[in-house]
Amino acid sequence: MKLSKLFTWLPGLIALAAVLATALPPARIRGFDMDKFGRLPVLEGGRVKPLDSVARNALLMIRSKQSVPFEGRELGPDEWLLDLLFRPQTADAQPVFVINDPDVLGLMGLKQSANRYFSFDAIAPRLQEIENQARAAQALESAQRSRFQNAVVNLYERLLLFNQLENSVQLGDSPGLYLELQALGTPQAAERNKSLAGAARFRILAPLPGQGPDAWQNTGEGLIAANGAAPHPALVSLALAGAGYKAGQPEAFNQGVAELQGLTANLRPQALRHADSEFLFNRIQPFYLGMVIYVLALLTLFASWLWRRDLLQPAAFSLLAAGALVHTVGLVSRILLQGRPPVTNLYSSAVFVGWAAVILGVILERMYRKGFGTAVAASAGFASLIIAHHLAMEGDTMEMMRAVLDSNFWLATHVVTVTVGYSGTFLAGIIAIAYTLRKHIAPTLDPATTRTLVDMTYGIVCFALLFSFVGTVLGGIWADQSWGRFWGWDPKENGALLIVLWNAVILHCRWGDYIRDKGLMACAIFGNIITSLSWFGVNMLGIGLHSYGFMDQAFWVLAWFVASQLALIVLCLMPRRFWAARTT
């Protein structure tokens, strides 16, 4: 008895152990301590973060992946950044630019083929043409650009980012920081350092004693300041690390990086600690691992319907619980790292919508123990983390909040409540989908389980109405505080209102007995459409005060989603196994 209980929890424990194992530092590559380098704090995008975050976000934006295959190995983000900074010729040969648009490929004289990744060297001959096309497209508002124009602007922006990073510590053609330090005072040096100061993407020189917390400098600014004065001590260590990396001498590199770390520990210990934590968060990638565990939970549950349900259903639940734990730890880490409530942008809203749906699903599973709670929670968690994974390509997911959004109080109340409302509506929709599939697939329908599914959906719709309504109203109050009107019929507000209205319609139809179980379920699936349009569709309109995150490519994904939900509604309303021949 006890053994089988232990066995059911084992999969979850193994999953957690595997997550912990990813936190262990990997072996040094070619003897270089890239780990320590990745932990160094820099100021970029208005906040202090580890170099590893700079490298990862940039690589995600440029390549849509966190690694680069090169010379038979996978380069991690830190190694890629090191190449870019200190061995630019090597970095220019690495295939980092992903290009999918056939017209952009055509512009470069290339055919569409299996290879979608190109090095800077491969693009360089067409650089001028790309720049001309992008400049012309940038003159238009993004809503008016063609697909090609959006793609070419996107490529141009990635090239700019690549170029900025390459010129962040020293200019791409620099003989090294040592020589730059020696050349100080010459007119050419002044010119070079000025362009370095202008191009650099991040600021790596920590504020010296007596300077304010924002007084980080990039190396260009540091070199300019060092003319006729003592150089920032980090410049010398950086020169050593750079020279060591370029020459393939790990000892010199490791010593330089260790010196840099020591210096930062003295100058800005808090920045170093923050960078350390964020580095660990980056390496574990809790949301990615959570996604994998959710898939395992889902597969285990599917298996349980075919074999040994008594054993596999609890095992699936243990995996779900492990996934939820990892998801929660990731969410809490983000809150702590950013010092903000959980939802600050589209990316974090996806993470949070999934999280809330998973927690609700876990509660439902504990209440009813039919396996459906596990199924819907795992699918909700998996789907939302997949969406978040794709949204992460837009850049730093912990970006700074624009002025009007810089309010932890309203982010914590309005945004969180409204997002929980989204979660609830989606969860009701997912349960309804489960109901629909079960209706047509399951060999026999146990009426008690049907009752449970209907009760769950009804309860969740009530819950979603409560949260979406309160969240919408809190949003109105925030709008009254910041823009001078409670309600402005802005697209995002309208989207939230639609969710409230739809949930109210469902409940009133149910109370008036105009819909029964089947109708309730079909309505709940329609809620998925409304919520997805309100969540993402509004951003595609590109109007209104709320449209902070404009997206180009998600349109078709959304269209397919809506179509699939409509098909499911039809399926839900059709008689059980309508395709099978009726027996007399």
Added chain:
Amino acid sequence: MIKALAVRCWNFLASLQVTIVALVLLMALVVLCTLAQTDLGTLGAVNAYMRSFLVWRQMRGLPFPLPLFPGGALVGLVLVLNLTAALVKRFDFNPRKLGLWVVHAGLILLVAGEFATGAFQVDTRMTIEEGQTVHFLESYRQMELGLSDVTDPAHTEEYGIPDPLLRAGASVPVPGTPLSIKIKRFYVNAELAPRAAGDPPSMANMGVGANVKITETAPAASDKEGNATSAFIEPVAGGTSYGTWLVSSVLGAPQSFIHEGRTYLLSMRPRRYYLPYAVTLKKFSHDIYPGTDIPKNFSSLVHLSNPAKGEERDVLIYMNQPLRYDGKAFYQASYGKGDTLSILQVVANPGWLLPYISCALITLGLLVHFCITLFNAIKRRQLSGETA
């Protein structure tokens, strides 16, 4: 017979079908209004779909527009009537339904608040440069023909003729002055360009207007573009004409004439509403995150001076922190001139508290209702557990 009909009507008005139909219609309106915003601008779409009783559409080949859909105001009204009727008809002091009653009373208040906003809210703005003192608000949409008596350099006397009075052919006396203004032509929106050699002569024979070519254009549709409102006018006093002038909101150069030793400046400007108090901008701040151009905060430090009430105080207006004074709320809305000019949005809405009250009611009602439901559910589960 009549009584039976009345009962049937009453029952229908209080019925759940009406609620559901109205809610679905409202959803459709919200979708239509959102989509229409790309073409009509937010305000245009809201006026067409939400604040109207019927949604009109001009069909091709028909001389008059047709009402195609009930508007937001009509649906809102039906919802309020339906809710009120339902409350009156079904009201009983059943404590189990207490939460729901409170929710629906709050909803009525919420819709009433939106009606009040649509009817009474006045949006204006205040544009101040650092060091400047301003004692008037400007309209966003209405214009006025401004007449400024600048004879005394220490004190300018201001007169304004609002745009509804600026109709071609009208002759408008300016109260408080011996002047009256003949309106020769009025353009809600126009395009102005330097007059080329081949262009027909300008209507204006005085001021810069003589060298300007003007073409009438359709009023601006989107919220972002403004109208270049313009007019040809002829100031007349005691039978003397001072010539025909072109005034336009896009003409910056001052144009003036002298009548009986007094100098009058002509302009077309946003309509002004004068305040019994003055606001001085002491400092405007535009903070950004280090190393980026992402704005962190905008704030205006202003001095509020109301001698009639003996009030002299400094106020900091910043993001999410408006100044509420004199029934108006002053919000930080925009800025300009290299961060030395601040634009405050000024909203007067006598019904601004209604949504707050209704929200409190609804939230309270929902909480009560769900607590009751949850309590009952737990009790049922316990009961069924005991019987099982």
